[in-house]
Amino acid sequence: MNNSMHIEHPRSVHRRGFRAWSLALAVVIGAGSVAVNAQSTTGHVFGMAPAGQTITAKSTTNGLNRHVKVDDKGRYTLGALPVGVYTVTLEKDGHAVEQRSNVKLVVGRGINIDFTCPQGGCAQSTGNE
Structure with a gap:
């Protein structure tokens, strides 16, 4: 034992x-x-827009609302956004100038959205032309 x-x-x-x-x-x-x-559950929006302006992405899927300032070279990126459908808006002084609806973010991918500011609605603040 x-x-x-x-x-x-x-x-x-x-x-x-x-x-x-x-x-x-x-x-x-x-x-x-x-x-x-x-x-693997996020995507991003990037592009060109007038320097100093604000880009806002609002999810029509879950209500998420994020914004970013456009850099002095006219570039912006809104990263790590949950996949879904968004409305992406160019804003000047808190007011919508240009908007893109039904932007579908796909897992792990980015969508390029460039804004031009129609009819000179938002003059660039850098003065470099």
Whole structure:
């Protein structure tokens, strides 16, 4: 009987070690898949617009509303937007100047939307022409 106890003890230690490694591996694999899933559920909008103006993207799917200023070279990017349908608007002094509706963001992709400001509705603030 003593011999059988002696033999079972190392096995139970071995089994606990195996369970610990299995659990650790499952956590690592699970964490990796969470990160991949988080990255794969967004898209982005980018483009050119008059410098200093504001671009707003409003989701018609979930109500999310994000905005960004156009940089001094006339570029903008609204990144990490959840996939869905958006209305993207060029704004000057808080008022809509130009708008694009039904912009569909696809997983992992970007959509280029350039704004030109019709009838000189928003003069560029850089003076470089």
